[in-house]
Amino acid sequence: MTARIVHIARNTFREAVRDRALYNLIAFTLLLSGAAIFVGQISIEIERLVVVNLGLTAVSLFGVVIAIFIGIGLVSKEIDKRTLYTVLSRPVRRWEFIIGKFFGLAGTLVVNTFFMAIGVFGALLYVAHKFSKPDALILVALYFIILEFLIICSLALLFSSFSSPLLSAVFAFSLFVIGSFADDLRGFARLTHGFTRWFATGAAYLVPNFSTLNVISQVAHQQPLRAQLILQNSLYALFYTAMALSGAVLIFERRNLK
C-alpha cells in the first residue's frame, strides 16, 4: 500500500520535473537577483525588509501558480490521456492513486521552495552581508508557505477529480484569492446579523484561511511569532488538507472513467 503511494508520488514528481515545471526557478532567480542588486543600490536601511518581502512573496506566488496549474491536471489529464487505465488495472486502489498524486505534487513544491529559499537567503546575504538571528523567522514563513501549498494542492486535486482543468483552475484560484482575505471575511461576518451572519460566518470558515498562514510582513519587520501559531497553523493545514483529499477520494472512488 505505502509502496504503491510512494511509486505514484515519485512518478508525479518525475513528470513535473521532466515537464519543466521547475524552470520557474530560473525566472525566480533572475527576479530575485535583479531585485537584490537594484534594492542594494537605491534603498538605505530597508534593503533587508524589501528583499525578504519580495523574496517570500515571490516564493508564495510562484508556488501557488505551480500548485494550481499542475494540480488541476493531476487526475483529469490522466483520464483524458487514458494513462490511468493501465495504472488502475493493476493492484492500485483509487485512493492510493489520489494520495500518491498529492504527495508527488507536494514533493515537487517542497523541492521548488527549497531552491527558492536558497535564493532568498542568497539575496539577503548579498544586501545585508551577514545573517542575524531574526532571519531564522524566514524559515517559519517558508514553512507556512509550504502549508499553504499543501492546502492548494489538495483543493486543486479535489476540483480535478470531478471537473475540467479550466473550471478547476478557476475554482482553485478563486478560493486562493478569497482565502487570502479570510480574516476580513470573518470580520465582515461579525458585523452582520440574522441569516446573513450565519451565511457569511459559514462561508468564512469554509474557505481556507490563507491569511493566517501569511506572516511575510511580520517576518520582514523582524516581529516575533508565537510558537502557538506554528502549532495552530500546522493542525489547521493538516485538517483542511485531509478534508479536501477525503472529498477528492470520495468523488474519484465513484467516478466512471469513460
Add this chain to the structure above:
Amino acid sequence: MAAIEILGLEKTYMVGFWRKRPKRALEPLHLTVEEGEIFGFLGPNGAGKTTTLKMLMGLVFPTAGTARLLGRAWTDPEVKAQIGFLPEQPYFYDYLTAHELLDYYGQLSGVSGPDRKRRIDEVLARVGLTDIKGLQLRKFSKGMLQRVGIAQAILHNPRLVFLDEPMSGLDPLGRREVRDLIEQFKQEGKTVFFSTHILSDAEALCDRVAIIHKGQLRGVGEIEQLTSSVQGKVEVIWQGTQVPASMKALGAECHVTGDTVRAVLAANQQDAAIDALRREHIRLIAITPLRTSLEAYFVEKLQHSQTAAGTTAGTAAGSNV
C-alpha cells in the same frame, strides 16, 4: 476453472444535459471463459466491447451484475496482480522511456526489484524494443506504443490477459507479430480475452468467440460450431467444359476453367447435383463442403439483429396507428 465468469453485467449511462435520459451501453451479459482459452470478443465499433472490458478492469462501474476473475470477485484489487490489460489505442506517460515505464508498472504490480529488472529485459526483447528502451515514449510511433502496451500487459507474468483491439492501427507485419505473441501466450498457459472487429484475426487465433452488437450478446461458441449453424454450401468440380441445364436449374454458380467446371450450390442440393451429373455421364472430380467464414456468420448475425430491430420498430409503429 473458469478464468472469467461474467454474471449479468450491464451498463446504462445517463446522458443529456441533465443526465436524465438513459442510454443502454450493455444489456445483461452472461459469459464464461475457461482457463487457457484464447477468447475473441467480436463486434462492430460501439457494440459494447470496450465498456465490458472497462467494467472488468474496474474503470467503469456496472449498473447491475457481477463478475469473477480467476475465481475471485472482479472488484478485488489483489486479483489484478494476475491480470494484464492493454487498452484500446494505448497512451502512456510520454516523458518516460520504455524501460522507466515498465519499471514503474512493475513496481505498481508488486514485482520485486531483481525480478523486475529481469522481466523488463525479457518483455522488451519479446516485443522487439530492446534497442530503443532508453528512448522517451513521446518519440515512439503508434506501432511501437502498441508493443509497449503489450509489454506492460505481460510484464508481471499474468495468468489472464485482456487485450482491447490489439491489432488496430498496426501494419500487416505488426499484426502478424501480435498474432504470434498471442499464440505464445496460449502456449504458456495464459488465458487471453481480446476484443476486435478484425474477424480474420479472431478466426486465426481464437478457440471460441462471442459476438456482441448494440450491447447484446448475439452468439458465443467455437468458430466451427458457430459457422456450421449458418446454412452451408458445397463446391462441385467435374471434368468438361459444358454446364448441363439441370445443374443451372439447381441454382448453381458455375465457372469454367480449362477443362474443368466448378459449381457452388446449396448443400441441400448436393444429391440432386450428383444425379444430374450421372445422367449426363459427366466425370465427377470432387465435392467439397464450403466452410462458412466467420465473417459470413458475423454479417448474418448483425443483419438479423437489424431486421429484428426493424420489425420491432415496424410493429411498434403499427400498434401506434
